[in-house]
Amino acid sequence: MGAAKIAVPIVSLLLVVGVVIGVVVVIKSNGDEAQEAKNFKLPSMKMVTSICGPTDYKEACEATLQSIAKNASATANDYVRAVVEAALKEVNNALAATGKISVDKDKDKYNHVAVEDCKHLLDYAVDMLQASISAAEGGAGDLHERQHELLSWMTAVYAFQTTCTDQIENPEYKAAVQSGMVNATQLTHNAVNIMAELSEMLKLFNVKLPNAGSTLSQRRLLALEEGFPYWFGAAERKLLAKHSGGQLVPDVVVAKDGSGKFKTISEALNAYPPKFKGRFVIHVKAGVYNEQVIVDKKKPNVFIYGDGIAKTIVTGSKNYGIMNIGTMHTATFANEASGFIARGMSFRNEAGPQGHQAVAFRSQGDKTALFDCSFEGSQDTLYYQNLKQFYRNCRIYGTVDFIFGKGDCVIQDSQIIVRKPLPNQFNTVTADGREIKRGSNGLVLHHCSIVPDDYLWPVRFQIPTFLGRPWKPEALTVVMQSTLGDFIRPEGWKIWDGSTNHHTCTMYEHGNTGPGANTNRRTKEFKRFKVITAAEAAKFTVGHFLAAGEWLPQTGVPVQMGLY
Known part of the structure; x- marks a missing residue:
């Protein structure tokens, strides 16, 4: 869990844009006409320099944007897409390079799994970058409204890459993966800093931004007085209201005693219909479910609810200290899909302190929300791995680094x-x-x-x-x-x-x-x-x-x- 120091100097975009940058010309010795030393015009060069101002890897940033800067009519959305597309290209290259690394599973199971995890995490990064490109397709106003989302996604893309290398223990494999990801990590690092300053960037394009008292802001504040996270819409409100009122009809029921359609949670998740739209609701009746559960990324918008803390219990004991299992894979319950909600359940890892890293619940799915749940373990109990997550009215037990x-x-x-x-x-x-x-x-x-x-x-x-x-x-x-x-x-x-x-x-x-x-x-x-x-x-x-x-x-x- 060591980490290299990353220093991010803060540079004001507004100061940078005020700097006057001259166009350098070179005169040939034979008296021929002047030759431009730059490939784009003065206003475009100023724009690129300003946008790249907050980044750590400025040369890489400017090289990324030179092509788009040649288009005098390029919009803010064009620049954002260029930033994300450049990162996507390099992450795909890193994924291809990592795919060529082979670790003998029989001789080194731990690092074999760690390298396979790298491929898995980089694949998630590709998905998120592609979603970010789609998010940049609207107008500049839409871009502003989605700033936090884009920043969160770029932050996660960077974290997917560092998590990949964090868990590899063998120096040879770690170095091989890192060398294949240098360009990807630099361009993603740049993307995070650019998204953080997106509002200032939009001002460079004379985009009028809504103020804090806008109708949008007022609607948000009024909506949130009811007390749920931002991303919960009318459908989720009705869903949870029905659940609280005992009127919710689940898609599937899980029960240890056989009174439901399935006896395990994993079986219920396997029943998630292909290309399903909407909210897939699973009721897990009271009982102790000794199984490792993974909600994969192809199963978004799952709502799983139990009969209450200490009544519906999902338990396991996978751990690093005794079993030499990587932290990600010790999780008793793992969510990797967006829009996951859980309520009235206990998630437990019973490895004890001697198991060291032993996760009870892990989520890397965007817009995760858990209510009235219990997370029980020792070291590394609750792993908020990536993206937006909200927990309310929960109990969290542990010892070392347990959140x-x-x-x-x-x-x-x-x-x-x-x-x-x-x-x-x-x-x-x-x-x-x-x-x-x-x-x-x-x-x-x-x-x-x-x-x-x-x-x-x-x-x-x-x-x-x-x-x-x-x-x-x-x-x-x-x-x-x-x-x-x-x-x-x-x-x-x-x-x-x-x-x-x-x-x-x-x-x-x-x-x-x-x-x-x-x-x-x-x-x-x-x-x-x-x-x-x-x-x-x-x-x-x-x-x-x-x-x-x-x-x-x-x-x-x-x-x-x-x-x-």
């Missing part, structure tokens, strides 16, 4: 329960993996409570427990308006051993209460730790941090939109 990932995640009104780790271990509640400062991702705990379980309680002061540590250099973790138990260490945050991530990560606290909330003795080692104001904290509420409502204003499920 971790690279997605855009908000956990709200939930109970976070810390367990007793192995002897000589510490507890860290969170471990965020943001890698690019302007990326959309990070972790927010809002209106949560952090408490010890019954086994930890008698020895809670003997075992160091921290709010979190930075898994990656630009990790972002915000704990706000939450209740922190007395066992939280006064320094609050822990350094990731062997790294300098604490110099570059961002750890914020706001409005917390309880004996562990006193920030007077928080560690000075974290250069960007800050107790933020209410105005600053508002940026990390569901309404802003998971800003899908800009492009899907019709919403619907329980959430607290703002701070209060």
Whole structure:
């Protein structure tokens, strides 16, 4: 889980665009006419320089845009498509290069699976880039409304690539994969920074942007008063209302006792119809389901609900520490599809602390939402792997880094329960993996409570427990308006051993209460730790941090939109 340092300097587009760039000409010695040293006109060169201003790999960015800049009538959408298409080309090249790497399954099963995972993750990246190109087909106004979505997708594309190499242990295979991905990672890194500054880029094209008080913004705010995440539309509101009222008729029923159509959840998912449109609803009756479940990407919009926490339980014990299974594959329940919803279920990994990395629930599907669920494990319990995720009224149990990932995640009104780790271990509640400062991702705990379980309680002061540590250099973790138990260490945050991530990560606290909330003795080692104001904290509420409502204003499920 080590990480290379990624530094992203911030450059103002508006300052760059004000710079006057001259056209260089070369005079031939024989007196012939002047020859242009540039392949495009002055206004286009200014545009390219401005758009590439926020990127780290400027030469690669400018080379990407030179062709489109030759077209004097090119629009903002044309430039965005060029950025994404260039990344897509290189990710496809990386996928092809990775496909040529062969690892003997019998001699090295772990790295064989890790390299196969790389192909799988890069394939997801290709899908997301293709979706981004489609998203850029509308007008400039549509582009603005989808800025957060495009930023989230580009951030995920980058994370797919780094996750690919993170899990390969053999240096030879790791180096081979990394060398094939150099161009892809650079161009995707650039795309993240460009999408983060998309509003400023649109101003260069004189696109009139809606203000904060626009009709769209008002509709979003009104819709969200009901308390569900942005992307929940009228259909989802009605669906959950029916579920709450006991009137929901599922597509399939799973029951251990044979009273349903299927006895396992996996069988129910296999019944997902080809080319199905709409919401596929699965009811899992009370019982303990000992199976590893994967919702693959070809099965979007699944709503799975149980009979309640501790009644409907999905359990397993796959782990890295004993079984030498990669972290991704230890998940008892994994979702890889967009639009996944779960309610009233427990997801469990029973490997215990000796299993080390042992995931109970993993999601890399966009617009994931879970309500009234329990996630039970030790190390690495809840893996918000990629993209937008929302958890509400849940219970999350664990020891080391037990809420971790690279997605855009908000956990709200939930109970976070810390367990007793192995002897000589510490507890860290969170471990965020943001890698690019302007990326959309990070972790927010809002209106949560952090408490010890019954086994930890008698020895809670003997075992160091921290709010979190930075898994990656630009990790972002915000704990706000939450209740922190007395066992939280006064320094609050822990350094990731062997790294300098604490110099570059961002750890914020706001409005917390309880004996562990006193920030007077928080560690000075974290250069960007800050107790933020209410105005600053508002940026990390569901309404802003998971800003899908800009492009899907019709919403619907329980959430607290703002701070209060």
